[in-house]
Every structure is written in structure tokens, then in C-alpha cells.
Amino acid sequence: METEHPSPRYTRIDAWEPREILDAMIEGQFAAVAAVRAARPAIEAAALAVVQRLARGGRIVYVGAGTSGRLAVQDGAELTPTFSWPPERLLLLMAGGDDALLKAVEGAEDEAGKGAELMRRHEIGENDVVIAVAASGTTPFTLACLREAGRRGALTIGVANNRDAPLLTEAEHALFLDSGSEAIAGSTRMKAGTAQRVALLMLSSLVMILLGRVYEGLMVDVQASNKKLARRSERILARLTGRATEEIDDALRRAKGSVKLAYLLLEGHGLGEAQAALDAARGHLRRAVEALAGGPAAIPAKPSDSGRAG
Template sequence: MTKEMQGTEKHSPRYHSLDTWPADDILETLWASQLRAISCIQHAIPEISASAEAIAKRLTDGGRLFYIGAGSSGHLAIQDCVELNPTYGWPLDKMVPLIAGGKDALLAPMGGAEDNEHIATDALNKHAINAQDVIIAVAASGSTPYTLAAVKHARSQGCLVISIANNRHAPTFEHADHSIFLDSGSEVIAGSTRMAAGTAQKAALNMLSTLTMTKLGHVHDGLMVSMVINNEKLEKRGAAIIQEITGTDSETSKNCLRAADKNIKLAVLLAMKYTKSDAEKALTNNQGHLRQAMEQLK
């Protein structure tokens, strides 16, 4: 049995005759598998933490954030990537989602693309990756040719490489600066890594990106102070955030949000009676960290 088969591809005998089991028993087994997938992340917390610290440093220095993967892992990577702009205001030109097969792979299987190493390196070369950039590579086995080629190439260009995989001996780990091993174990449906492996990947990606964005100053008191406000619901949420942080009334919060062109951090400082000029300067001096700007203005 190969090292890969020892992990996500292994068929566990505990699921023998699964298709003959009562429906509730199958669901209980799937539920237990999902719980194990989530619990395995606890052991990876130190590496997730170290990865987020390293990512935040590169991004502070002007780097871009690349997410790369194939199949189910690629879908999860892209989902995490595209949510960074609306949730944390992360600039669209500073994030690059890449999946084997391109946009077509989002709606249809593109199995052959994940075996093509050149597609990955060509995509990274097209974006002219450099030593400031960060690559987050996600692959359950850690041996997908597309993802492995991307990791190798990115490392050769001096990029910070974060590898997330569900096999202890993932080849992508050999070329990564930080390796996040998610020991989700055998799948109930052998090889169906959208299940336990995917659940662990999704949760780990949530944790990694959330901590990274927190380190970059996009979270204050557990509030999304950098979110993009582009509809009425989010405008109300933005005003509520300003109220919660400053203790001001609803009308003042709304007025400050409008005066700040829907920039929540700036609106918070305006609600605290600082001038727009002083508030903007404080935020700039503190790289957008609201708490630090508030301390400076005191």
C-alpha cells in the first residue's frame, strides 16, 4: 500500500456492506466522520497560527494571496479566497484564485487538468509571482500533479508556500514553508475527499484566513470593520458596528458612515469626534489598524 493509500484513499473495513445498512446508521456514520474531521484540526492549530503570522507579514509588505488546488480541494480554496473581499475588504487585485481547468472547472469536472503540471506553472508565470507573494495550496492527497507543480514553482520563486493536505506524507509538504496536516483519516466512501477531508480543509481555511485578516487589522472586537458595504442590509450592519464600538446613537452612526463613504473604520473615528483629516492620517500611520489608530488619537 502506498503512502497515499494509507490516508484518504484507504478503504476502511469498518464500512463493509455500508450500502446494506439502515439509512439512520449510514447517516450516524457520516455524522461521526464529520465530527472526527473537525476535531483533527485542533492538532494543527500551532501550524495554522504560524502560517497566518507569516502570511500577514508578506501581505503587509505588499504581497498577493494566491489560492490553488484541483477538484473539491480547489473549489474550497477558491471559496475561501473570494470571500475575503466582501468580508474583510481585501483588495481584489491582491488575491488570485487558481483551479485546475480554470473557470470551467467550477461547474463541470475537469479531471484531466489536474494531471497537467504545465497549466499550473503557466498560470503562476502569467501572474509574475515573486518573493512577496503567498501561495496557499490545498490537496487532500498532497500529490495532485497540478497542485504539486504549483508548489514547487512558487517555492523556486521565493514565494511563501502554505500547504494544506490530509495525508501525513503529502509530497506538497516537502516544498512548503508551512505544512498544515489535517488527519481526517479514511473516508466513509473511500476516496470521496469532498467529505471528511473537505470538511477539515474548509474549517482550516476559515481559521487560517480569519486569523490572517485579524492580524492585518480587518477585525476589531470580533467585528468586520473592513467589510465591503454594497447593499442596504450591510449598510445597517455597518451602522450597528459603529454603534457597538463607539456607543453613539443610530442616527449618528448612519451619518458618520455616509460621511466616511461607507468606510467603517473611518466612520468609527468620526463618531468619536475626530476630524476626518486626523482620522484618515491615524489610520494610514497604523496601516489600517483601528485599535492602534484610536490609541494614537488619544
């Protein structure tokens, strides 16, 4: 496996000057991003498939072990505060459970039976999306999750850094990240980890944009769970409408914190009319705006293509 293979280039890295070591590791990060760029067509295809499942009410399920699992959990955990993704439609499954997020749990990644059992316990089904991440592409726990999810009809996405690994060959959508060997052989928290982090970020962000949770480049589905995010909601509306703080605060109060609904209120629409437009557009603000203006989005899109107009 390339991720485990020592590179002759780094054989004497411990004898190099500190600046040389840092330069080499920085170059590795650029290589990791280049690996994600090469996987762009696969990421795009996977995102479009994800949108179709989620439009039917499915869940996003992240699974992994060790570093890969922590990166997967990190990506998933950010979906609710950033995009208001419903917590009940998100599962973050880590080999070894929550304890493994902070420390290594010996043998957890080898528990294939546990992985399959989790898929059954959570009743993973055909509307769900399972994103399985493993640098090696062979981790028993992660592979078992993917296999059982596939048997149960879920959309499966495999993310791995070794070509033709089982996680890739058995997934419906394979994201191969060709990051190569590490400066510290086998330390996949380095290049491989960066490539995984970027790929997951690209995939989830594209999905959320396609689902209409971004408007004019702004996080209009932001969940104002603290003062900083409440101020962000105000700034978003100020940027979109140019209205005064008092008007914005009143609209947010009437909209119970919903930036999308507050925006439509500030644009002069009644509360009932605005809510109905958002409901008909399945939460897509741009479609709701066009529908209220009598434009092309007046007729809601079918579920199968509901994510294609951000």
C-alpha cells in the same frame, strides 16, 4: 494513501439503516475538526508568516483542483466582502479554469505545465503567499504551482490529508490534516473536505484579525456592497458607539462607507485627523484609537510585526 484506503468499518454502510449512516458521517465531521485542532500550531505559524509577506504588499494566491480547489476558491472569494481585502491582491487559480468550479474538467488536475505557467504568467514573487490545497498531496497541477512559486521566492503553504505527501514536504509551511479514510472510500469531499474548509477558514480569519481587519470581534472592514451589509455597517457602529441612526448614517456618508473612519468620526475626531491616524496605523483600528489617545500605538509598528496587534 489514507484518504483513498477503504475502511473495514464502513464495508456494509449501504446495508445500514439511514440513521446509522447519518450518525457515522456526522462522527466523521467531528473527526475532521479534530484533525484541524491537531494542526493548530502549524496553522498559527503559517498565519504569522503570511502576515509578514502581506505587510510588504504581497498577494494571497489560492491554488487547487477538483473539490480541494473549489474549497480554496470559496475561502478566498469571501475575503473581499468580509474583510475588504483588495481584489487586486487576491488570485484564485483552479485547475481547468472557471469552468471547473461547476463541473469536472477532465484531465485538468494532471496539467503540471499549466500550473507552473500560471505562476509565471501572474509574476508570483517573494512578497506573495501561495496556499496550495490537495487531499492527496500529489495532484500534479497543484504541486507544480507550489514548486514554481517556491522557486520564485513566494511563501508556500501546503494543505493535504496524507502524511508526508509531496505537497507537505515541499511547502515552507505544511498543514497536515489527518482526517483518515472516508465512509465512502476516496470521496474526499467528506471528512477531508471538511478538514480543508475549516483549516482554510482558520488560517485566513487569523491572518485578517492579525492585519487589523477585525475590532472588538466585529467586521469593521466589511464592504457594504448590498443593503444587508450596509445595515450591518450601521449595526456595528451602533454597537461600538451607542449613537443614533442619524448620526451613524452621517458619519458613514462623510467616511464614504468606511466603518473604521466613521467610528473615529463618531468618537469626536476630525476627518483629516482620523484618516491620518488610520494611515499611520496601516489600517489597524485599535492602533489608530490608541495613537489618537496618546497610548502605546502612537508609534506605528514596523512592517515585520505589523500584524500582531489586532
